[in-house]
Structure formats: structure tokens, C-alpha cells
Amino acid sequence: MGSLPSVMPRLRRGSARLGRLDRLAWAAGTCFAAYGHRVGVRVSEPRLLECLGPHLPPGWTPSSSPVVDDLFSLWVDPDGKRAPRLSRVYAGRRRRARTASLDQALEVLESEIRQSVAAAAPRRTFVHAGVVGWRGRAILIPGRSRSGKTTLTAELVRAGATYYSDEFAVLDSRGRVHPFAKPLSLREEGRCDAHARKRRAEELGGVAGSEPLPVGLVALAAFRPGAAWRPERLSAGRAVLEMLAHTVPARLRPAASLDALGRAVARADVLMGERGEAREMVRALLEQVETAERVPRPRTGERGMR
């Protein structure tokens, strides 16, 4: 990471034109790269650049080149003291938010940038999942938003696991998981994104991981109040299929996605079932990894992918 350079970004030659949006008065811009994907943000007021830092994806690095793969725009009424017009966020030419709250606009911008990186990062496969490290292995908890991933990830961190992500498992071509350690978004029970609190792993008494890990356990756990965790063990093929349903570039790069998923599950236990409260689940997951470590035996795809 570093400080954001002041560079007015432009899309690669041959990219779709942004039309009318390009004709607005953009006062400043910046460019950065994350996971090999180059992103530009332009703003209608220079002061907005100072607000961007906390909203960029983990591991971003400044880029001095103005040429980017994806361009985002944040427009705030420059002279709206009396009757301000709503702030707007654009991803490319598509308007993604129109709101009176700058904080909300920044949240939408942050989410849009993360998704563009997750979809387009070369050489990485992003799977929507919570991830922690335990005894040198990664535990993946794939699931949709509001499936309880962050709650379970936070409980695992409180129990001593190393924090990797509450949103994406970032797989490389060898199937190892890299950190995407953004602050955890902990929602209050029954409430939505607008009420999520951001907490760093250290605030939960944990620590964030920095090295890639092989996958030890994948828990496809659907929350149901009162349910006991009696999971089914999945074969390698079924495991890949279930994880593909949470894989961001599945349609964009299916071959690379299948390869990364196949290698990720080759030496992992992949379990699927209903779970109850996160606290009750934590011990079961950690013990599963410890048992697998003590008693080596064929895993989900021991014979591997051909």
C-alpha cells in the first residue's frame, strides 16, 4: 500500500466509451492495482480523494499509469449548500447509487470496486466465502451474503484462528488461499448493511494472515436456528460443483475456475449440512482440521485432478 497518486484515469483503448459521463467536470482522479486488476476512480471534488483510502480493496498498490481496466466515478454536488443534488456513484457508465449521504456513496463505491476486482483479477479465482487459517490450513465457509459467514468467521477468529477474509477466498492456480483481509462487516442481528460495523481482526483479539495457505476444510453450512451440525462429506466433483455456485468468475473464466477449485479441494475435507449457532460450530470445525492433521487419510479428491 501507499498514498493514492493523483492521476486522472482513462480506460484502455478500445473500451466502451462512457459518453455523457465523460463530459462532466471531473476535478481529480487516482489509479491503483489490486490482485493484478487496474482500477481508476475520478471525483468531482479533489477533497473526495482523501476519503477513498479506507474504501479500497485489501492489498491495493498505487499506480502511476492512467490506463485502467475499470473506471469508477463519484460525483458530489460542488455548490449544493442550499439545495444539494444527490451524490452519484458510477461503475463504468452505469449509475450504481444516488444518495444524499456521502458515507453511503462511499460504501457503494467500495463494494463496486471489490466486485470488479473479484470478477476480473487475472490469475486469481475469487469465491464468496469467509476464510480463516488454523494449524497451517485454511478453513473456507462459502455462502451468500447474510448466510452467517461473517458471524462464523468472527467466532473462529475469537477462538484463535487467523483471519483471512469475511468475503472472498482468493484462490491461486495451485488452489492455495490468499488473504483478502478487509475489516469484518458485523451486522446487528436482523438488520442490514447500513447498520454493519467494521471491525479489524485485532479488535476481536485475533490477527490477520499474510501467507497463502492450502485448503484443509470447506464447510458449506446453512444456518437454521437449533440445527445440529451433522454434515455430509462431499466427493471432489460435488465439492467443486457446490463451490462453483459461489465463484465470482465462474461464467467469465470457467476453465480456470474449475482448475483452481479442483486443486483447492484435492487435499481438503468438504462438508455440507445445516448448522446452529456459530459458537457451537466453531469447536467442531477446528477439531475437524486437527483430526485430519493427526490421522492422515484420503481426502475429498486425494487422487487429484487430471
Place this chain on the structure above:
Amino acid sequence: MTPQARTSGLVVRELADEVVVYDLLRHQAHCLNRTAATVFRNADGRRSVSDLAALLDPAGPAGASEAVVSLALERLAEAHLLEGEAATAPASALSRREVMRRVGLGAAVLLPVVASVLAPTPAEAAATCVSSCASKPDGTPCHCFGENPCTATCVANACSAGGC
């Protein structure tokens, strides 16, 4: 009939004794168990159902194995993984139960299974805000007012701001 498995528009990966197939046209992924995978690999347009049955179980009774192959072909056709005549052939009318009766309960593990999922779009996989809650699971983030920030969730196929 000499069934022919599709070869174009697919990404095929072998995992242990299963095969995972991604259909680039329909954006569907399929997991074929050992039996379905054996039929898929060997249905080359030259082998007959009897030939495929012999590959599955050389020592088994011919009728039983052919019933299993027929069921496998039916499953593969449903998943759009066959070409030509076999892709549109009428169902064999052999139920899974009937095939199990022929091969014996103990051999149920040999029955062909094709599990399928629809690959998500990037936005669906990341479970970002949807503008329509139709057929979306409860709890999917949505924006009630079109482009406004994501401050609501899908409840019973409708976007509800009640939780916010």
C-alpha cells in the same frame, strides 16, 4: 443406437473417478459420478448401448448393465451432454426404481448420477444487491428503489426495507 457425447462447447475436468463438465452455452456445470462419467467418456458415436454396458460391468448380466447405460444416457440427455439422435431420443421409460430392481439393491451405487448447478453471474456469486427479488433466497440484499444503495433484503420474493 450408437450414442454420441457432446464434445464442443464444454470444459471437461476429471476429478478422481468423477467428471465435472461446464457447458459454455448454458452456463451449467454438471458432476458425473463414476457410472455416468464412464458412459460419457465412451459414448463416441461408434459404441452401442451393449458395448457401453460391457465397459461398465464386463462380468455382469447384460440386461442389467444395459438398463444402467440407458438410464445414464437419459440423465446425460437431460443435461444436454449428448448429440444427435441420443440427445432427443424419447425417455427409456425405465425408472430409477426399475433399474435398481434389475441390477439389485446392492448395486445401487452403480446407478448413474448427474448433479447440476447453474453457474452464477459475478454479481450473483458476490451476492450483491439485486433489483428484482424474483426467485432469490430470503436475505439477498436488494435495493427497493432501483438504484438506491443496498439497504433492504429480499423477503418472500419481494424487496423489503423492514430490516433497516
